Amino acid sequence: MDRIGDKRGWKEFPVVTEPYSEQVNIATEADIVTARQIGRNMARQLGFGTIMQSRIATTISELARNIYLYADSGTIFIEQVERDSRVGLRITAADTGPGIADIRKAMEDGYSTSGGLGAGLPGVKRMMDDFFLESIPGKGTRVIVVKWRNEAGGGDPG
Secondary structure, X not given: OEEEEOOOOXXXXXXXXXXXXXXXXXXXXXXXXXXXXXHXXXXXXXOOOHHHHHHHHHHHHHHHHHHHHHHOOXXXXXXXXXXXXXXXXXXXXXXXXXXXXXXXXXXXXXXXXXXXXXXXXXXXXXXXXXXXXXXXXXXXXXXXXXXXXXXXXXXXXX
């Protein structure tokens, strides 16, 4: 098993607060669009500005597309979370696909096994505040990211 990300590990990520929790099974390209739309709507409902809504939607698209391309199917979980009275949105992408053989290489800018030009995992890491990636070759991959709402001004400049 290989991991990269927050030294605390995924178990110490923030607490989920109901009722803002959605799950989208990813098996088709239409599922990617659905997950993206749900994430953007949840971000808007939580008071994220338009720039952060776009970053969250882009992150969900990247993670869901990775599931679709490399694992055939998996799940995107989108959840409102809180830590120390801060509100955020946590996105978890989980699959039981082949896993990532070399996480460090996958985290290099410009690396792609599909020939795509998307932001990839390094872009996802840059767009989010917290990032955790765990992959077991032959068993699957789990990526957990969190974007925190900027309390100063209620969202972002956009």
